[in-house]
Amino acid sequence: MCSTCGCSSTDSISYSGFNLESSSQHHHHHHGETEVIELEKNILSRNNEIADHNREHFRSLGTIAFNLVSSPGSGKTTLLEATLLSMGPQSSCYVIEGDQQTNRDAERIAKCQAPVVQINTGKACHLDASMIHRALHQMEMKPDGILFIENVGNLVCPALFDLGESKRVVIISVTEGDDKPIKYPEMFQSSDICLINKIDLLPYVPFSVDRFKEYARMVKPEMEFIELSALTGEGLGYWLDWIKTEEGVTV
Ligand SMILES: Nc1nc2c(ncn2[C@@H]2O[C@H](COP(=O)(O)OP(=O)(O)OP(=O)(O)O)[C@@H](O)[C@H]2O)c(=O)[nH]1
Ligand SMILES: [Mg+2]
Numbered sequence: 001m002c003s004t005c006g007c008s009s010t011d012s013i014s015y016s017g018f019n020l021e022s023s024s025q026h027h028h029h030h031h032g033e034t035e036v037i038e039l040e041k042n043i044l045s046r047n048n049e050i051a052d053h054n055r056e057h058f059r060s061l062g063t064i065a066f067n068l069v070s071s072p073g074s075g076k077t078t079l080l081e082a083t084l085l086s087m088g089p090q091s092s093c094y095v096i097e098g099d100q101q102t103n104r105d106a107e108r109i110a111k112c113q114a115p116v117v118q119i120n121t122g123k124a125c126h127l128d129a130s131m132i133h134r135a136l137h138q139m140e141m142k143p144d145g146i147l148f149i150e151n152v153g154n155l156v157c158p159a160l161f162d163l164g165e166s167k168r169v170v171i172i173s174v175t176e177g178d179d180k181p182i183k184y185p186e187m188f189q190s191s192d193i194c195l196i197n198k199i200d201l202l203p204y205v206p207f208s209v210d211r212f213k214e215y216a217r218m219v220k221p222e223m224e225f226i227e228l229s230a231l232t233g234e235g236l237g238y239w240l241d242w243i244k245t246e247e248g249v250t251v
Contacts, residue, residue, distance in 0.1 A: 050129035054164025062144040067165035072153030074173040075197040079230040084112035092145035098127040098152045126157040159186040173198040178212035185219040200229040
């Protein structure tokens with residue numbers, strides 16, 4: 001779990017150039033196993049409290065928040081660019097970008113005219129609820145907007161951290177292999193919908209969409225799928241329709 005890789009022990013988090021001390025997430029590796037498990041429980045339960053607070057904030061504003069999770073490079077930012085350009089500048093979309101380093105993704109999003117905050121997690125391999133909470137303080141969000149949170153590219157740790165999102169969206173690209181759901185089940189189990197991206201590359205890679213769906217349903221029988229290419233725009237309409245439906249449910 002997370003403490004094993006040391007990802008909760010990061011000392012500083014920078015937001016668009018600011019450095020902030022991370023809250024109460026220090027731990028040492030000299031603890032006995034029970035203590036480590038206890039510490040993990042505390043970190044996660046503290047995270048869940050802040051996530052509930054974020055959720056309440058979203059509810060009071062009428063905001064729908066999507067947490068986009070995937071391996072590095074599956075196409076999260078490309079999908080967000082295509083989504084924002086399709087929805088247009090009047091759509092009240094907001095973006096929080098999570099990466100270990102650089103503002104590259106935020107710069108790409110800013111070109112699509114959407115307000116964006118970049119979080120740099122340093123050594124940490126996931127976003128947590130307190131990072132989102134602090135980022136929200138840097139954003140003026142109008143009521144009834146849509147917030148897209150692009151998590152750090154990682155198919156393991158982000159699964160454990162509730163950010164207070166309305167829906168979690170897992171993205172897999174066809175170049176990653178169709179066995180990922182059974183190898184990284186937590187991520188698929190905890191997600192509400194699965195996007196299969198880069199379908200334009202299907203003729204060139206050994207990826208069976210049917211087998212992938214079968215594996216994903218082994219870990220989450222009710223999983224819904226959308227097949228698309230963020231690059232060519234094929235299937236993008238199904239994703240935009242899904243967002244609209246979710247908006248309808250929340251409002
Ligand atoms: N062929 C193809 N390439 C794609 C598609 N979507 C994204 N890409 C490419 O995949 C690469 C990674 O895309 P990004 O959007 O940066 O991926 P990401 O998930 O945001 O990456 P991280 O933020 O680093 O985790 C880029 O070279 C994109 O152009 C797609 O649908 N088809
Ligand atoms: Mg990205």
